[in-house]
Amino acid sequence: MLPYVLVRFRRPLIVGLHLLLIPLAYRFAFGLRFDLHVPDAVEPIFWATLPYLVGARLASFLAFGLFQGWWRHVGMRDLIDLVRAVTTSSALLLGLLFLTDQLAGFPRSVLVLDWVLALLVFGGVRFLVRAVRERHFIPWRAQRGKRTLIVGAGNAAERLLRHFHRDESDQIYPVGLVDDDPGKMRMRMHGVPVIGTTAEIPQLIRDRGIERVVIAIPSATRDEMRRIVQPCMDADVDFQIVPSMRELLDGRARLGELRPVQIEDLLGRDTVALELDGVREDLEGRVVLVTGGAGSIGSELARQVAAMEPRRLVVLDQAESPLYFAMLELVRAHPRMDIVPVVADITNEGRMESVFAEHRPDCVFHAAAYKHVPLMEDNAVEAVRNNTLGTLCVAQMAARFGAAKFVLISTDKAVHPSSVMGATKRVAEQVVLGWPSLRRAGTDFRAVRFGNVLGSDGSVLPLFRRLMDAGQPLTVTHPDVTRYFMTIPEAVQLVLQASAIPEAAGRICMLDMGEPVRIVELAENLIRLSGLEPYRDVPIVFTGLRPGEKLHEELMSEHEATIPTALAKIRIVQSNEPAPDTLMPGLDRLGAAVEVGSAEDCLLGICALVPECVAPLRERGLEAAAAAR
Structure with a gap:
């Protein structure tokens, strides 16, 4: 009462x-x-x-x-x-x-x-x-809660300690903080002392009876995260992380809430310093079209473009259900924005013409593509139809209806392509940068090339997680296979920046992907983060490289060079695109092969346009040529 x-x-x-x-x-x-x-x-x-x-x-x-x-x-x-x-x-x-x-x-x-x-x-x-x-007159939860070491003595740690003071439901007893800043040694934060550096974590775990480690450095780099997490795994101590500011703003986490360390954290990279003024100038108050807008990259593009307040955002995809759920999210986040979902096939020229005629986009982000390497090896005709001819169709409509800018989302698999998918994306690059009518148009055509993204549909991490949930061994193609990785938000942020820098007009931009990661290490760390032991609790099985796969991906070939831009994470690729008298007949040949459904002719066509392709694609092309003779 x-x-x-x-x-x-x-x-x-x-x-x-x-x-x-x-x-x-x-x-x-x-x-x-x-x-x-x-x-x-x-x-x-x-x-x-x-x-x-x-x-x-x-x-x-x-x-x-x-x-x-x-x-x-x-x-x-x-x-x-x-x-x-x-x-x-x-x-x-x-x-x-x-x-x-x-x-x-x-x-x-x-x-x-x-x-x-x-x-x-x-x-x-x-x-x-x-x-x-907040019970400041009571000793710090001395009689209950796990003995906890907090890594970091900055703003995130201060907010965390303040939250623990207020919330009695958190069973935690902070023993101390660690920080690598010498000026913070022996200082106190909300009564909790700084007792060491991150290098001393293993010793502190042993000497102080630590039962839990909380990482309060949401912007920690990959190397910092590994250095912190490894002694925790070795000592079998629970460890959690404070959510990043992006997770708080997106509503995926609450202030003071902790979450388990995920494999994405161990693959994290230095925070990107975004220069959004140019991006906003390009997109604010404009009509923007995102193709493939229901996919992993396309949907994140739509989210970040929406934050730039375009006059209209057109999200196009042929996958109806994913597009529906992407639209629900966008409309909830931006209820006053004119967001238009379009179900369409990018290879349908008549449908593309009607979409461009109705909306007349100022900027086109072309993310629609078939990307599963082994699947496209067995479906070369559809890979050429969608990735190459579909790109040509959308690009021609962009030029015809006066779009100011067209950005192709490309891939590192277009470099020395060993697969049908990679080769079709390389030809797509050639199309947007070298097709004669496009070069004469007033549209700014450019491409952005990057590697694997963490958590995208069909990527290795979701596959590993499904296998673990099913109690099955993790499958890795080869012990030495490596891939470049980047988070989806970071990739899209850099794509938007690459779309705005003036020096990228008519060229290929390459995103800095950092160091390649061994897939077997990825699998081992995922198992350890789940509290299990690799090879003992969860087997790892090596299955051999799949059709079209390479042991190591590349970001540029020996025929290409890069030059820096004003942004440290983005470089310009200087490549020699085929002459129009080679490109146009080659595209005509591919169109004819798709029309009759000839996979062999598709292989011949893409190998002719991409002479730098390597095994096994080159062997398949040679076999197709021999069969044609």
């Missing part, structure tokens, strides 16, 4: 408390001024000026909203408002004394003393309520 009354009549109670404290602080100021013995001659001054002070204080506190805040959550902003309100009310009192001719006999130092005491009293009451609420 009492808590209900306190909440129901909270504001009148707060006002009443202030009515009590204002005279007490004012009286104490007089007492300090006269050594606790206020002379009889001064006593009338106190009573005559008290109503002015009470009125000035109440008016100022009301104006600055001090009767509305939750004292249990009082912070620096509330303290600033309190200083402003007390200063304003003291100034008002001084003005009233002047206007009423009472300033002459008034002891001036009382104004200063009252100002200081008011801050101490009203600020102290507020922080006392918060301290009681």
Whole structure:
């Protein structure tokens, strides 16, 4: 009953408390001024000026909203408002004394003393309520909770400790913090000391009886994460991580909430410093078309483009169900934006013409593609139809209907392609950069090339997770196979930046993919992060390279060179595209092969256009040529 009354009549109670404290602080100021013995001659001054002070204080506190805040959550902003309100009310009192001719006999130092005491009293009451609420008078959960070591002594750790102070449901006992900044050694944060560096984590786990490690460095690099996580796995200690700011903003996590360390964290990379002004200038208030908008890359492109506030966002895909769910997410996040879902096949020229005629996009992000390497080896006709001829169709419509910019999403598999998929994407690059009618158009055509993205549909991580959930061994093609990896949001951020830099017009941009990762190490770390032991609890089986796969991917060939751009993560690829008299007949040949459904002719066509292709694609092309003779 009492808590209900306190909440129901909270504001009148707060006002009443202030009515009590204002005279007490004012009286104490007089007492300090006269050594606790206020002379009889001064006593009338106190009573005559008290109503002015009470009125000035109440008016100022009301104006600055001090009767509305939750004292249990009082912070620096509330303290600033309190200083402003007390200063304003003291100034008002001084003005009233002047206007009423009472300033002459008034002891001036009382104004200063009252100002200081008011801050101490009203600020102290507020922080006392918060301290009681957060149980600061009780030793740090000394009798319960896991002994926890917090890695990082920055803002994330401060927010985390503050949350643990308030929330009794978190069974945690912070033993200490570790940080590599020498200036933080032996300092305390919310009463928790900094007791070492990250290099000392193994020893601290042993000596301090640590049962849990919390990583409060959401922007940690891959090497930092591995250095922190490895001793935890070796000591069989629980470890968790504070969500990143992006996860908090996206609603995927709550403030103070911890989550398990994921394999993506161990593959994380340095934070990208985004230059969004140019991107926003390109997209804000424009019509933007994203093809393949229901896929992993396309849907993230749509999300990030929507944040740039285009006038209309057209999301096109032939997969109806994924497009439907992508649209639900976009509409929920941007209810006032004109978002248009389009179900269409990019190879359908008539349908593409109607889409471009209706919406006339200013910018086209072409992410639609078939990308599964082994699957496209057995479906070469469809790979050529979609990846190559479909790209030509969309690019021609972009030029015909006056799009300002066309960005092709390409792949590292287009470099020395060993697969049908990689070769068709290389030909797609040649099309957008070398097709005669496109080069004469006013559209800015460019391509962006990057490697694997973590968590995309059909990529290795979801496959590994499905196998583990099913209790099956993890399958890796070869012990030495490596791949470049990048998170989907980072890849799309860089694609958007590459779309905006002027020097990339008419060229291929290559994203900095960092160092390649051994797939077998990826599998081993995923198993360990699940609390299991590789090869003992979960077998890893080597199956051999699949059709069209390479042992190591490349980002450029020996026939290409790169030049830097203003952005450290993006380079320009200087490549020699085929002459129009080679490209146009080659595309005609591919179109004829697709028309009759001839996989052999498709192989011959793409190998002719991509002479730098390598085994096994080159062997397949030679076999097709021999069969044709």
